[in-house]
Amino acid sequence: MAVGDVTMPQMHAVKGVKIGSAEAYVRYQNRRDLVIFEFSEGTHVAGVFTQNAFCAAPVHISKAHLEVTNPRYLVINTGNANAGTGKMGMINAQAACAKLAELASVQEVEVLPFSTGVIGEQLPIDRLVTGLQPALDSLKAEAWLDAATGIMTTDTTPKGASEQFELDGVTYSMTGISKGAGMIRPNMATMLSYVATDAPISRDLVQQLLNNAVNVSFNRITVDGDTSTNDSCIFAATGQAGGSEITSQTDARYAVVEDVLTRVMKRLAQLIIRDGEGATKFITIAVEGGGNTQECCDVAYSIAHSPLVKTAIFASDPNWGRILAAIGYAGVPNLDVEHIQVWLGDVQICKDGGAATDYTEEAGAREMSKSEITIRVDLGRGHAQDTVYTCDLSYDYVKINADYRS
Amino acid sequence: MAVGDVTMPQMHAVKGVKIGSAEAYVRYQNRRDLVIFEFSEGTHVAGVFTQNAFCAAPVHISKAHLEVTNPRYLVINTGNANAGTGKMGMINAQAACAKLAELASVQEVEVLPFSTGVIGEQLPIDRLVTGLQPALDSLKAEAWLDAATGIMTTDTTPKGASEQFELDGVTYSMTGISKGAGMIRPNMATMLSYVATDAPISRDLVQQLLNNAVNVSFNRITVDGDTSTNDSCIFAATGQAGGSEITSQTDARYAVVEDVLTRVMKRLAQLIIRDGEGATKFITIAVEGGGNTQECCDVAYSIAHSPLVKTAIFASDPNWGRILAAIGYAGVPNLDVEHIQVWLGDVQICKDGGAATDYTEEAGAREMSKSEITIRVDLGRGHAQDTVYTCDLSYDYVKINADYRS
Numbered sequence: 001m002a003v004g005d006v007t008m009p010q011m012h013a014v015k016g017v018k019i020g021s022a023e024a025y026v027r028y029q030n031r032r033d034l035v036i037f038e039f040s041e042g043t044h045v046a047g048v049f050t051q052n053a054f055c056a057a058p059v060h061i062s063k064a065h066l067e068v069t070n071p072r073y074l075v076i077n078t079g080n081a082n083a084g085t086g087k088m089g090m091i092n093a094q095a096a097c098a099k100l101a102e103l104a105s106v107q108e109v110e111v112l113p114f115s116t117g118v119i120g121e122q123l124p125i126d127r128l129v130t131g132l133q134p135a136l137d138s139l140k141a142e143a144w145l146d147a148a149t150g151i152m153t154t155d156t157t158p159k160g161a162s163e164q165f166e167l168d169g170v171t172y173s174m175t176g177i178s179k180g181a182g183m184i185r186p187n188m189a190t191m192l193s194y195v196a197t198d199a200p201i202s203r204d205l206v207q208q209l210l211n212n213a214v215n216v217s218f219n220r221i222t223v224d225g226d227t228s229t230n231d232s233c234i235f236a237a238t239g240q241a242g243g244s245e246i247t248s249q250t251d252a253r254y255a256v257v258e259d260v261l262t263r264v265m266k267r268l269a270q271l272i273i274r275d276g277e278g279a280t281k282f283i284t285i286a287v288e289g290g291g292n293t294q295e296c297c298d299v300a301y302s303i304a305h306s307p308l309v310k311t312a313i314f315a316s317d318p319n320w321g322r323i324l325a326a327i328g329y330a331g332v333p334n335l336d337v338e339h340i341q342v343w344l345g346d347v348q349i350c351k352d353g354g355a356a357t358d359y360t361e362e363a364g365a366r367e368m369s370k371s372e373i374t375i376r377v378d379l380g381r382g383h384a385q386d387t388v389y390t391c392d393l394s395y396d397y398v399k400i401n402a403d404y405r406s
Numbered sequence: 407m408a409v410g411d412v413t414m415p416q417m418h419a420v421k422g423v424k425i426g427s428a429e430a431y432v433r434y435q436n437r438r439d440l441v442i443f444e445f446s447e448g449t450h451v452a453g454v455f456t457q458n459a460f461c462a463a464p465v466h467i468s469k470a471h472l473e474v475t476n477p478r479y480l481v482i483n484t485g486n487a488n489a490g491t492g493k494m495g496m497i498n499a500q501a502a503c504a505k506l507a508e509l510a511s512v513q514e515v516e517v518l519p520f521s522t523g524v525i526g527e528q529l530p531i532d533r534l535v536t537g538l539q540p541a542l543d544s545l546k547a548e549a550w551l552d553a554a555t556g557i558m559t560t561d562t563t564p565k566g567a568s569e570q571f572e573l574d575g576v577t578y579s580m581t582g583i584s585k586g587a588g589m590i591r592p593n594m595a596t597m598l599s600y601v602a603t604d605a606p607i608s609r610d611l612v613q614q615l616l617n618n619a620v621n622v623s624f625n626r627i628t629v630d631g632d633t634s635t636n637d638s639c640i641f642a643a644t645g646q647a648g649g650s651e652i653t654s655q656t657d658a659r660y661a662v663v664e665d666v667l668t669r670v671m672k673r674l675a676q677l678i679i680r681d682g683e684g685a686t687k688f689i690t691i692a693v694e695g696g697g698n699t700q701e702c703c704d705v706a707y708s709i710a711h712s713p714l715v716k717t718a719i720f721a722s723d724p725n726w727g728r729i730l731a732a733i734g735y736a737g738v739p740n741l742d743v744e745h746i747q748v749w750l751g752d753v754q755i756c757k758d759g760g761a762a763t764d765y766t767e768e769a770g771a772r773e774m775s776k777s778e779i780t781i782r783v784d785l786g787r788g789h790a791q792d793t794v795y796t797c798d799l800s801y802d803y804v805k806i807n808a809d810y811r812s
Contacts, residue, residue: 053741054734086760119727224713227735307630315808321525328460329633335459354492402721
């Protein structure tokens with residue numbers, strides 16, 4: 001069960017974006033497991049991808065295609081990650097692009113492939129290809145919910161965010177979806193996320209906006225510390241709602257778009273944590289007073305990845321010593337613990353490196369019993385800060401991952 | 407339940423070492439939770455300690471005392487870690503040393519304190535001190551099993567190793583104990599381990615032997631990646647079995663002692679993994695073909711810490727894609743996956759970065775169903791190698807750590 005509010009908002013259609021889906025039986029029957037995005041001509045597309053050295057075949061191909069063209073189509077399957085599949089995996093991912101290009105009368109390099117699911121098994125390319133024409137036949141603007149549902153794996157809920165905003169009297173939409181619940185510690189991107197707007201933005205700025213937004217959203221979440229082989233995040237600006245193209249950061253409209261995109265991507269990233277495998281708590285870890293951003297992140301991830309902290313939070317046990325231990329082994333050089341303060345919600349649990357004198361077990365337990373928990377750490381050695389989002393470690397995480405392939 | 411053979415061997419008495427224990431009710435009633443070691447005059451003692459910045463009060467004091475003296479006594483309590491306890495924690499640890507020194511007529515700096523248990527609560531020093539005289543009264547040479555039992559926390563079994571060896575016609579004993587089951591990813595030492603020999607070794611060499619042995623034993627195990635605040639490992643050479651002192655590595659006897667110590671400490675370290683919290687499998691991760699030792703360790707720990715790999719092994723599921731993913735995000739620079747081979751036991755699962763063509767799910771499942779599993783990775787980029795030991799992640803790990811304080 002996802003934590004907190006994960007309801008889908010009204011998913012505003014984005015002018016210039018159409019979505020189709022089909023049942024291709026990649027792994028399971030009777031579910032839409034193949035999704036296609038179509039972008040209107042002239043759409044500017046940017047992507048960020050996993051830094052896992054074992055990155056999947058479709059990641060290799062999407063990166064290569066993005067370098068030479070502005071893609072017109074995305075083809076996404078769930079059920080099989082097409083990772084660890086060697087040369088045959090590359091051939092299969094290319095075959096999916098080639099067949100879709102042929103059916104849609106575009107070039108093969110104008111199609112980007114994406115896969116998610118089990119690693120190490122060959123993609124059933126014949127079944128996937130059979131689903132392409134039905135998916136194309138179903139293309140329409142109002143299908144974002146279908147897309148969000150079609151790319152799910154162990155997700156328990158589809159994930160979407162959508163806003164409308166105005167620039168110089170023109171109304172634009174920004175709509176996106178994401179998926180992912182386990183193998184989540186994105187590095188440059190999440191499992192899979194697609195965001196589109198019909199605002200007109202130059203290609204360079206599309207990439208820059210994406211990089212900036214990813215760094216404060218998908219690059220700040222972790223479920224289990226496992227960086228996936230398939231993480232991909234795509235941002236597309238179709239320009240189909242009109243207006244002159246935004247070509248510079250000094251354009252006043254740039255800041256508005258950046259705000260909206262950051263909000264949409266933070267929501268999409270946090271939805272992944274709220275639906276983290278086995279999650280019962282949504283945990284915000286805010287570290288301040290750091291010498292630099294990196295050490296704030298190191299401390300935040302050290303806490304976020306500690307199985308002992310995660311199980312204590314699952315048990316609503318204010319076992320704050322485990323938080324101190326995780327801070328202590330984060331690898332921050334010359335860390336002086338006597339300057340460290342730690343809060344659980346509004347309750348100070350650690351003062352100057354020791355137990356806060358007015359701390360009571362009851363106050364700690366009250367904070368820990370909430371489903372949304374904030375751990376705040378002040379390192380007392382500078383002015384840098386950063387925030388990471390994670391979830392707890394429950395019996396169900398083990399159950400889901402011990403059972404996933406069956 | 408511990409994995410494999412964890413039986414205590416015959417624990418040979420070490421001449422010059424006496425052990426006492428008592429019920430001090432540090433946390434639980436009706437258990438011996440206080441252990442004292444007495445070393446004969448002239449014993450050479452070396453220690454290695456946690457690198458956690460939040461290291462516990464007794465770690466601070468043990469390190470300080472070791473720098474200025476050869477300790478005569480160790481005082482160890484379980485039930486309370488005396489970590490995250492600020493100035494009061496230091497005062498309490500010193501009080502334990504002072505009281506024992508008074509009762510035993512030695513200097514305070516000749517006593518090293520050790521604590522293990524819950525972090526962040528003050529040590530009940532009055533109860534602890536009350537137990538010192540009964541513990542002293544019980545001192546005897548044949549009490550290694552009592553000591554191993556007395557220092558347990560969530561351990562399900564006492565852990566010991568013991569050998570006898572001969573140097574120049576003299577028979578010596580090497581006997582040690584360890585404890586720890588969770589918060590285990592030692593960095594310089596394990597939770598707590600004490601090894602003693604009655605061989606005569608100079609103090610410099612005692613420290614060097616300890617450093618070398620720790621690096622291939624306690625520094626190569628992980629249960630959950632959580633480096634404790636209290637890790638301490640002590641090696642004492644009493645010299646009480648006679649013979650001339652070993653003062654140089656070129657002494658032929660040095661190599662014999664090093665062999666014995668390494669074997670004893672590897673056994674003590676691996677016992678901690680066999681008794682890892684919730685462990686159902688003992689996992690050896692051997693990485694070879696690395697450019698240097700560090701990258702072999704990085705890959706091995708990346709696999710060893712992946713919750714997805716650990717849960718797959720718990721489920722006996724040969725989901726080897728998760729192993730590839732963990733190799734891929736280990737951070738090895740310019741890793742060329744096409745040179746990577748991976749074996750599960752004798753079964754090659756990954757050849758040149760893709761699925762091994764003759765791999766079958768049945769062969770993988772057969773290996774995974776064993777209780778002792780070896781994952782072997784060849785990075786194909788050099789001649790370095792290293793090995794790390796870990797266990798799986800089960801429901802019981804979550805249960806133990808969600809319930810620990812209750």
